[in-house]
Every structure is written in structure tokens, then in C-alpha cells.
Amino acid sequence: MIPLGFIVLISVVDLASPNDVHLGPLLVVAPAITASFAGAWLTGLIGALAVAAQVVIGIFHGGLFTTNHETQIIALILVSTVIVLYCRVRERRGRELTRVRSVSETVQRVLLRPLPERLGPLRLAALYLPAEDEALLGGDLYAATRVPGATRVLIGDVRGKGLTAIEDAAQVLGAFREIAHHHIALPGLAAALDASFARHLAETAESPDEDDAVERFVTVLLTDLPDDPAEPVRIANCGHPPPLLLSQGKPVRTLEAGGSAPPIGLGTLPGAHYRQDAFDVHSGETLLLYTDGVTEARDGERAFYPLAERAARWGGVEPSGLVDRLRRDLLVHVGGRLKDDAAAVAIERA
Incomplete structure (x- = not known):
């Protein structure tokens, strides 16, 4: 008209x-x-x-x-x-x-499969925000699978961007889905992921960009959440930001590991070893896993996104509602556009 x-x-x-x-x-x-x-x-x-x-x-x-x-x-x-x-x-x-x-959406569904809303006794929700315009894939990754008596969750961040980062993310996800069922303890799983990624790097070392292949690695956080609520949650941190524990009416708790471990791809460094730590997570509490694209997001005044401060308001919110609030709040903080990929996974015992 x-x-x-x-x-x-x-x-x-x-x-x-x-x-x-x-x-x-x-x-x-x-x-x-x-x-x-x-x-x-x-x-x-x-x-x-x-x-x-x-x-x-x-x-x-x-x-x-x-x-x-x-x-x-x-x-x-x-x-x-x-x-x-x-x-x-x-x-x-x-x-x-x-x-x-x-x-791209088909590839994303194959590589970065959507997490189910329910997995065993857990409720889950995931957030993924790529930094590139029109992109659906990047270097951040997450996955979850059932193992005997527990749910095993992975979240990670590949160094770099572009097709190389997507290739590395695909390799780690594929390796996790295959070998997560063959290791009872998380340190063994982390070592197996490191060995698998090392083979992947060796295969790509003959490419023209050989120097870049040497510097490629992935920060990874592995989490085992037992079906029995009386058992502690086990976490193996490989150079990744520690998860947050949210509970209604209580301060946010950072689940810091007792020792540091190198990212996947650097596990062959002298003296490198992987370990796991145990934390009590009770019913009604929410475990928030995230990548550094969340905490390192900056606003117009170059201030980092205060995840722990904002998450303190969301204790008791179900996982799907929590990641929705995180998405909106994070985009408002950066003015609608991220400089780096960002991912998060919220987990609560049903």
C-alpha cells in the first residue's frame, strides 16, 4: 500500500x-x-x-x-x-x-547434537551463541551421554576459529561419544581423549599449515553426575573454566578443582596428569557449565560479563529458563554481538 x-x-x-x-x-x-x-x-x-x-x-x-x-x-x-x-x-x-x-544446520545437528530435556534423573538445557555472522558452528562444543549409573557431560572450547576449529571440535565430540563408555574414571577418559586428539594432530601435521597444527588444543571439562543423589558429582578439569553451582537463596559456589591439568592436546607435556575432584550437589541445585566466551564477553566499556554475579539471581530457575535468561542478559551486555563463541549447559536433578 x-x-x-x-x-x-x-x-x-x-x-x-x-x-x-x-x-x-x-x-x-x-x-x-x-x-x-x-x-x-x-x-x-x-x-x-x-x-x-x-x-x-x-x-x-x-x-x-x-x-x-x-x-x-x-x-x-x-x-x-x-x-x-x-x-x-x-x-x-x-x-x-x-x-x-x-x-549448516544439518551439520550442526550431526556434530553438536541438541541435548535432551531429560537424561536419566537430570534436566538439561544448552546454550550456543556463535560469534560469526550467519554461522551456526564454531569452536565451542558440548555433549552428554548415559553411562552405567551416571550421566556423563562434556563441555569444551577449541583454540582458534574457522574450519580448523570446527574440525577439531568434531574430532573431540566423536572421540567422546565413542570412548566415554570404555572408561569408568574421568582421568582415564581425559587421557584417552588426549591420545585421540594427538593422533588427529599427527594426521593433520602434513598439511601446509603445519605450525598451526602444533598449537592446536582444546580445553575440556568432564563431569559425571551419578543417578544416586547421595553420591558426589565428579569433575575432571582440563584447562577449562570451573563450573558454577547455583542454589536458591544461597551464594553462587565455584567448583574449583584441587589441581590443574593441561588442555586436551597438551597432555603429553612433561609432568602432565589428569585427575578428578568430587563435589556434593544436592537436589534443587543447578550446575552451570560454560566456556570462556561467556565470562570474557565485554561491554562497550571493555568490562567482562559478571557471570557469577548475574547467576546469583537465577538460583532455583529450571535449566531451560536459566539458559534463556543467560542468552538475553549476555547479548544485552555485549550490545547484541559477541566477539567469541559462547556455550553453556545447565544441569539440575529432576
């Missing part, structure tokens, strides 16, 4: 103006505006109506076959044609982008 309104308004004003005043060239506004929200066919129709209006103006406002009106009509036809061609190109690019996003 807006382009039609412009056509009618410009035509009426032009017809009511003196013969030496010509507003017909302004009719090009109608197809130009239409192109901003419609496709080629509707834009072409509006362009044709604008040309028809110019013809009517020519007939009743100085003569159709004057040089001025003929020039205006030809120019309006040419400009409208260019706008329609632009719409065709834009629609084709849009279809290509839709196909690419469809492939």
Missing part, C-alpha cells in the same frame, strides 16, 4: 502543478521501496503501475509526446527494469543462503 500511495500522491500533485513543474521522476520511489520488502514480480508490477501513472501525467499535463515526458517514461522503464533485475539476483542469493544454512 505504501508504494501505491506514493504513486497516487505524486500523480495527483503533478497533475495539479503548473506545466513547468514535473514531479513524474519521483515515481521511481515506488518500485525502489517495493524492492526492499517484495520479490521481482511485485516489484515489476509496481514499476509498471508507475510507468502507467507517468503516461497518464503526460497525457493530462503538457502532452504525452513531448520530449520531456518521453524521456521520463523511458528513464522510468529503464530504472524499474534494473530494480527488478536486482530483485532477481537478490532472490537467487537468498535461495543459495537458505540452502547453505540448511546444510
Whole structure:
């Protein structure tokens, strides 16, 4: 209706103006505006109506076959044609982008499978915010699987960005899903993940970018949550930010590990070893795992996102509601755009 309104308004004003005043060239506004929200066919129709209006103006406002009106009509036809061609190109690019996003979404569902809302006696919810525009995948990763008597959860962050980071994330996720069932203790699982990633790096070491392959590693947090609520939660931290424990009416507790372990990919360093720590997590408490893309997100004044301070308000909130609040609050803090990928997993015993 807006382009039609412009056509009618410009035509009426032009017809009511003196013969030496010509507003017909302004009719090009109608197809130009239409192109901003419609496709080629509707834009072409509006362009044709604008040309028809110019013809009517020519007939009743100085003569159709004057040089001025003929020039205006030809120019309006040419400009409208260019706008329609632009719409065709834009629609084709849009279809290509839709196909690419469809492939990306499929790859994401394969690599970074959505976590179920319920897994054993646990409620889970995950958050993933890629930093790249139009991207659905990045270097942050998470996964969860059932093992005898417990639920095993992984969250990690690959060093770097781009296709190399996605490749490394895919390797770690695939290795975790395969070997998580073969190790009872988390230190053994961490060592196995490190060995698997080392083989992956060895296979890529022959690539032209050999130096980058040497510097690739993944920070990982492994968590075992037993089905028996009386048993403690076991955590193996491999260079990753420690999780937070949220409880309604209580301060946020940071589950700091008793010792440090290197990230996956650096476990072959001299003296490196993996260990696990035990923490009591009671019913009604929420375990929040996250990547450094959350805590290192900065606002316009370069201040880091205060995750522990904000999370203190969300004690007692169910996991899905918690990650929704975290998403909104984090995006508000950074002004709508992250500089790094961010991921989080909220876990609560049902």
C-alpha cells in the first residue's frame, strides 16, 4: 500500500502543478521501496503501475509526446527494469543462503547434537551463541551421554576459529561419544581423549599449515553426575573454566578443582596428569557449565560479563529458563554481538 500511495500522491500533485513543474521522476520511489520488502514480480508490477501513472501525467499535463515526458517514461522503464533485475539476483542469493544454512544446520545437528530435556534423573538445557555472522558452528562444543549409573557431560572450547576449529571440535565430540563408555574414571577418559586428539594432530601435521597444527588444543571439562543423589558429582578439569553451582537463596559456589591439568592436546607435556575432584550437589541445585566466551564477553566499556554475579539471581530457575535468561542478559551486555563463541549447559536433578 505504501508504494501505491506514493504513486497516487505524486500523480495527483503533478497533475495539479503548473506545466513547468514535473514531479513524474519521483515515481521511481515506488518500485525502489517495493524492492526492499517484495520479490521481482511485485516489484515489476509496481514499476509498471508507475510507468502507467507517468503516461497518464503526460497525457493530462503538457502532452504525452513531448520530449520531456518521453524521456521520463523511458528513464522510468529503464530504472524499474534494473530494480527488478536486482530483485532477481537478490532472490537467487537468498535461495543459495537458505540452502547453505540448511546444510549448516544439518551439520550442526550431526556434530553438536541438541541435548535432551531429560537424561536419566537430570534436566538439561544448552546454550550456543556463535560469534560469526550467519554461522551456526564454531569452536565451542558440548555433549552428554548415559553411562552405567551416571550421566556423563562434556563441555569444551577449541583454540582458534574457522574450519580448523570446527574440525577439531568434531574430532573431540566423536572421540567422546565413542570412548566415554570404555572408561569408568574421568582421568582415564581425559587421557584417552588426549591420545585421540594427538593422533588427529599427527594426521593433520602434513598439511601446509603445519605450525598451526602444533598449537592446536582444546580445553575440556568432564563431569559425571551419578543417578544416586547421595553420591558426589565428579569433575575432571582440563584447562577449562570451573563450573558454577547455583542454589536458591544461597551464594553462587565455584567448583574449583584441587589441581590443574593441561588442555586436551597438551597432555603429553612433561609432568602432565589428569585427575578428578568430587563435589556434593544436592537436589534443587543447578550446575552451570560454560566456556570462556561467556565470562570474557565485554561491554562497550571493555568490562567482562559478571557471570557469577548475574547467576546469583537465577538460583532455583529450571535449566531451560536459566539458559534463556543467560542468552538475553549476555547479548544485552555485549550490545547484541559477541566477539567469541559462547556455550553453556545447565544441569539440575529432576
